[in-house]
Amino acid sequence: MSVSVTFGEDRLAEQAAEAAARLVSEGVPEALSNGDPTLWGPDAEPEAAIRLGWLDLPQSSRRLLPQIGELVERARERGLDHVVLAGMGGSSLAPEVITTTADVPLTVLDTTDPGQVLRALRDRLDRTVLVVASKSGGTVETDSHRRVYERAFREAGIDPAERIVVVTDPGSPLERTAVEAGYPVVLADPNVGGRYSALTAFGLVPSALAGADVERLLDEAAEVRPLLARAEGNPGLDLGAALGAAALAGRDKLVIEDGLSEINGLPDWIEQLIAESTGKSGRGILPVVGAEPGDAPDELLAGIDSDGVLTVSGPLGGQFLVWEYATAIAGRLLGIDPFNQPNVAESKENTGRLLDREELPTGTPILVDGPVEVYGELPGGEVPKDLPEVLTRLLEAIPEDGYLAIMAYLDREAAFDAPHAEDASFEEMTDAWSAADPATLRGRLAVRTERPVTFGWGPRFLHSTGQYHKGGPQNGVFLQITGAVDEDVEVPGKPYTLGRLQLAQALGDQDALAGRGRPAVRLHLTDRTAGVARLLEAAREA
Numbered sequence: 001m002s003v004s005v006t007f008g009e010d011r012l013a014e015q016a017a018e019a020a021a022r023l024v025s026e027g028v029p030e031a032l033s034n035g036d037p038t039l040w041g042p043d044a045e046p047e048a049a050i051r052l053g054w055l056d057l058p059q060s061s062r063r064l065l066p067q068i069g070e071l072v073e074r075a076r077e078r079g080l081d082h083v084v085l086a087g088m089g090g091s092s093l094a095p096e097v098i099t100t101t102a103d104v105p106l107t108v109l110d111t112t113d114p115g116q117v118l119r120a121l122r123d124r125l126d127r128t129v130l131v132v133a134s135k136s137g138g139t140v141e142t143d144s145h146r147r148v149y150e151r152a153f154r155e156a157g158i159d160p161a162e163r164i165v166v167v168t169d170p171g172s173p174l175e176r177t178a179v180e181a182g183y184p185v186v187l188a189d190p191n192v193g194g195r196y197s198a199l200t201a202f203g204l205v206p207s208a209l210a211g212a213d214v215e216r217l218l219d220e221a222a223e224v225r226p227l228l229a230r231a232e233g234n235p236g237l238d239l240g241a242a243l244g245a246a247a248l249a250g251r252d253k254l255v256i257e258d259g260l261s262e263i264n265g266l267p268d269w270i271e272q273l274i275a276e277s278t279g280k281s282g283r284g285i286l287p288v289v290g291a292e293p294g295d296a297p298d299e300l301l302a303g304i305d306s307d308g309v310l311t312v313s314g315p316l317g318g319q320f321l322v323w324e325y326a327t328a329i330a331g332r333l334l335g336i337d338p339f340n341q342p343n344v345a346e347s348k349e350n351t352g353r354l355l356d357r358e359e360l361p362t363g364t365p366i367l368v369d370g371p372v373e374v375y376g377e378l379p380g381g382e383v384p385k386d387l388p389e390v391l392t393r394l395l396e397a398i399p400e401d402g403y404l405a406i407m408a409y410l411d412r413e414a415a416f417d418a419p420h421a422e423d424a425s426f427e428e429m430t431d432a433w434s435a436a437d438p439a440t441l442r443g444r445l446a447v448r449t450e451r452p453v454t455f456g457w458g459p460r461f462l463h464s465t466g467q468y469h470k471g472g473p474q475n476g477v478f479l480q481i482t483g484a485v486d487e488d489v490e491v492p493g494k495p496y497t498l499g500r501l502q503l504a505q506a507l508g509d510q511d512a513l514a515g516r517g518r519p520a521v522r523l524h525l526t527d528r529t530a531g532v533a534r535l536l537e538a539a540r541e542a
């Protein structure tokens with residue numbers, strides 16, 4: 001079964017056909033299929049020349065299968081059935097989708113929240129294999145996870161070399177560290193960028209360790225691959241032309257739904273691919289995930305195997321390749337370089353600078369509403385009287401073509417600790433979870449505005465929509481949530497704890513956003529459970 005793209009609306013079908021015809025007359029589909037790096041203009045060419053390897057992966061990644069097979073075998077022999085993946089952005093989003101779709105368990109660490117990291121550390125350490133995945137080998141979150149796990153293994157009398165597997169690019173500092181420490185290393189294809197790396201070692205190694213059939217993924221992608229050179233019947237061209245043409249016509253908010261699909265969680269992966277690839281030079285497409293489609297004229301609804309204005313159907317391996325190709329096509333139509341991420345570094349640098357200081361400059365709250373402190377400046381300048389007013393004023397500040405982004409630097413598993421009656425039904429349990437989940441805030445605010453509301457966990461989103469927030473159209477309103485840390489985690493060999501790093505990441509990003517003149521408010525929960533409850537209640541009190 002291959003991938004198909006269908007349109008549920010004549011206007012979009014016409015726009016897409018027109019854009020596709022233009023691209024065909026310029027020879028683009030075939031040139032892209034052949035890996036031509038000149039398609040995005042001279043400035044983008046040097047980067048594109050080393051970023052098109054994803055086109056070959058359905059075949060070239062097969063060379064990894066024997067090595068992956070050995071790693072799987074070795075983990076099995078040692079009884080290691082708890083697979084933990086430390087990796088940010090492109091280095092963990094694909095394995096997350098692959099394993100949830102295959103229904104095999106994988107613990108993903110793409111957080112600096114001390115509570116969430118402790119949760120993973122305290123779960124079956126004696127049976128844990130840790131995959132440390134970083135292309136650059138220099139990502140601070142992933143480096144911290146490696147250090148924390150190395151210490152935990154040693155303290156438990158376990159040799160880290162028996163438990164840690166590294167995936168990285170050849171020549172990275174992580175490769176050196178791994179070789180010195182005696183960790184097995186799987187080298188990834190250096191000619192593929194992070195967000196296009198689903199079918200490289202980054203997608204395959206952790207997924208195979210967790211029990212997914214990765215050869216099948218490559219087969220599914222291989223089936224689509226020949227279509228990508230075609231002028232007709234090319235799902236990548238049809239999708240890319242639709243995304244690009246719609247955005248140029250002003251529909252640049254992409255609501256992605258996967259309700260009916262057997263593929264689980266693909267929208268989060270697409271979110272990173274599209275937001276980081278297109279959100280730059282004041283342009284871009286904003287992915288909106290986990291939301292009900294609204295009526296805003298700038299929204300385009302894409303469904304994975306389910307009815308959208310745009311529907312993309314087919315198996316996961318093929319979907320990866322088609323969305324990647326489509327993103328490259330949309331990038332050409334939008335006139336941006338789909339392979340760089342110029343603004344991601346900004347927040348990282350701010351965070352680095354903040355960590356060098358003795359005290360983090362948190363500032364003074366402009367308001368304290370029970371367990372919630374409010375930092376920053378609200379549009380209009382006046383001091384708000386309570387939390388409901390803060391939320392209302394943020395909603396009112398969203399420009400006509402803009403959006404509200406909620407960014408929660410919290411433990412994304414914590415809601416599952418919400419107490420419920422012993423004999424609670426599944427529905428009652430779900431209600432208890434959602435009443436304790438910061439992500440519930442998205443829906444509560446979304447019903448109060450015509451504009452899109454996005455939700456991201458920090459620092460995970462910094463490697464995804466974070467690029468769009470800073471590099472895309474400057475029409476966002478930003479709401480950060482941070483929380484008090486009860487039990488912190490030291491990062492061995494570093495002068496900071498995870499809790500300090502997490503807060504520095506929030507403050508670093510806030511500086512980057514506020515520096516652009518965008519409204520950016522931080523809510524700090526001095527008691528996390530009570531704080532989430534107050535926040536959800538405040539969102540209702542208009």
Ligand SMILES: O=P(O)(O)OC[C@H]1O[C@H](O)[C@H](O)[C@@H](O)[C@@H]1O
Pocket residue numbers: 088089090091133134135136137138139142194195276341344462463464
């Ligand atoms: O794999 P790493 O080098 O650790 O990078 C992880 C992530 O970092 C950055 O945020 C990039 O913008 C992402 O595209 C990348 O996936």
